[in-house]
Amino acid sequence: MADTTPKSYFWKGLRDGTPFIFVAIPFGTLFGVFATEAGLNIIQTIAFSATVFAGAAQFTALQLLQDNTPTAIVLASALAVNLRVAMYSASLTPFLGSAPLWQRACAAYVTVDQSYACSIVQFEKDPKMTVPQRMAYFFGSVTPITPLWILATYLGAVLGTQIPDSWALDFALPITFLAMIGPMMRTLAHVVAALVAIIVALLVVAVPFNLGLLIAGAAGMIAGAQAELMFERRLEQRRS
Amino acid sequence: MTQIDATTLWIVIIGLAVGSFALRFTFIGLVGDRPMPPWLLRHLRYTAVAIIPALIAPLVVWPTATGGQPDVPRMAAAAVALSVGVITRNVIAAIFSGAATLYGLLYLLG
Numbered sequence: 001m002a003d004t005t006p007k008s009y010f011w012k013g014l015r016d017g018t019p020f021i022f023v024a025i026p027f028g029t030l031f032g033v034f035a036t037e038a039g040l041n042i043i044q045t046i047a048f049s050a051t052v053f054a055g056a057a058q059f060t061a062l063q064l065l066q067d068n069t070p071t072a073i074v075l076a077s078a079l080a081v082n083l084r085v086a087m088y089s090a091s092l093t094p095f096l097g098s099a100p101l102w103q104r105a106c107a108a109y110v111t112v113d114q115s116y117a118c119s120i121v122q123f124e125k126d127p128k129m130t131v132p133q134r135m136a137y138f139f140g141s142v143t144p145i146t147p148l149w150i151l152a153t154y155l156g157a158v159l160g161t162q163i164p165d166s167w168a169l170d171f172a173l174p175i176t177f178l179a180m181i182g183p184m185m186r187t188l189a190h191v192v193a194a195l196v197a198i199i200v201a202l203l204v205v206a207v208p209f210n211l212g213l214l215i216a217g218a219a220g221m222i223a224g225a226q227a228e229l230m231f232e233r234r235l236e237q238r239r240s
Numbered sequence: 241m242t243q244i245d246a247t248t249l250w251i252v253i254i255g256l257a258v259g260s261f262a263l264r265f266t267f268i269g270l271v272g273d274r275p276m277p278p279w280l281l282r283h284l285r286y287t288a289v290a291i292i293p294a295l296i297a298p299l300v301v302w303p304t305a306t307g308g309q310p311d312v313p314r315m316a317a318a319a320v321a322l323s324v325g326v327i328t329r330n331v332i333a334a335i336f337s338g339a340a341t342l343y344g345l346l347y348l349l350g
Contacts, residue, residue: 019331022339039243044253051257061252065244075255082260084291089267090280091287098273108264113292120288166350170305171314171342174296175321179334181296182325184289193286194293201294202301213294220290225282 006136009129013140016122019176020114024145025152026172027055032156033163038062042157049153053112053146055173057082083214088116092138095123099135107138115142117180124186189231193224313345 028049035045040062052058061078069077088111096107118141123134156163163169185191197220204212276284300318302308321338325331 019335022335040249044246044249048253048256051253052260054256054260057256057260061256065249065252071248071251071255074252075259078252078256079259079263082263084295085260086263086266087284087287087291089264090271091284093267093271094276094281094284096268097271101269101272104268104272105265108268109261111264111268113295117288117292124285165305166346168305168314168342168346170303171299171317172339174299174314175317175338175342176335177292177296178300178318178321179325179331179338181289181293182322182327182334183329183331184292185326190286190289194289197290197294198297201297205298205302212298213291216294216297217287217291220294221283221286224286224290225279228282228285 004133006132009133010136010140010143013118013122013137014143015140016137017114017118017141018144019179020118020145021148023114023173023176024149026167026169028149028152029156029159029163030169031055031058032153032158033160034059034156035062035153036157036160038066040157042154045157046150046154050150053109053149054082054085055149080211081213084113084217085111085116087217088113091120092116092123095119095134096131096138099131103135107135110139110142110146112142112145113177114145117177117184121184187228187231189224189227192227193220196220196223313342313349316345317342 031049032045035048040048048058048062052061057078060081061074064074064077089108092107092111096104099107115138119134119138122137122141123129129137181194185194197216200219201212201216204215206212207215296318300314301310303311303314305311306314317338320341321334324337325334328334
């Protein structure tokens with residue numbers, strides 16, 4: 001690319017992040033519908049989406065609130081569902097850690113599945129990117145979905161139960177992320193990590209508070225790291 | 241289902257907002273540019289390809305919309321979205337072919 005200013009990386013991030021509007025719109029709408037059905041008013045619903053900014057954790061919290069769960073358990077469970085963003089934060093730290101603190105604080109707020117999945121692919125593909133370029137790309141990637149997430153929540157809250165089940169909005173999230181996974185399979189170690197994570201995720205699905213996700217994720221990460229070491233060793237043996 | 245108490249709800253919203261931010265800020269904010277050990281970095285390289293498939297796999301096999309019953313249109317849509325993504329490396333093409341498969345089969349089988 002001839003033009004490598006942070007500004008051009010912001011636009012590149014924005015373009016690469018655009019497919020995720022197919023997650024943000026249906027998922028935000030579903031949350032709005034669900035929150036309205038649970039008895040939340042518009043302000044409460046919007047405040048929930050805008051400040052927490054984590055769909056799965058929001059659904060978990062609302063579900064438990066409806067079941068009269070003690071507040072501490074509601075908080076602990078929803079945060080457990082959201083623990084993966086701490087892993088995303090750790091994974092992004094080698095790439096963004098030397099940016100100014102205020103930028104890192106803003107980046108933390110918009111660390112979601114979409115911005116992470118999009119940016120980590122770009123950062124690994126192009127290791128020569130500078131930290132300001134990476135930051136610009138990261139914010140670009142989340143720019144299309146942030147306003148739409150909040151707007152979709154509002155629409156869901158207003159439209160309420162008028163949206164028919166036959167639209168199958170529930171499946172927008174799996175399809176979009178599956179579409180993202182394909183291009184991530186750059187080495188055999190990545191494939192090993194994904195396969196192990198999938199198998200473990202299906203085996204531990206009964207573990208409460210969504211902790212199975214973290215078990216499966218950790219298993220996949222260990223498998224990927226071990227596979228990488230093994231392939232490296234084999235390569236060295238062949239060389240010597 | 242009971243009416244959710246407004247105070248409890250606001251406590252949960254604020255608690256989750258603060259807690260979620262803390263989860264996101266811990267590493268990137270507090271570790272910053274201090275070097276991390278190679279073994280940790282090696283594991284972190286596989287965060288995306290492990291966590292995202294682990295998040296999706298149960299939703300594909302036991303979809304919430306069908307009450308957890310495995311469902312042909314959703315399984316097929318997942319397979320198409322993944323395959324098109326692997327082959328074409330084009331995210332938009334993968335999303336649309338997956339969605340087309342889902343709606344096509346829901347229409348034909350529904």
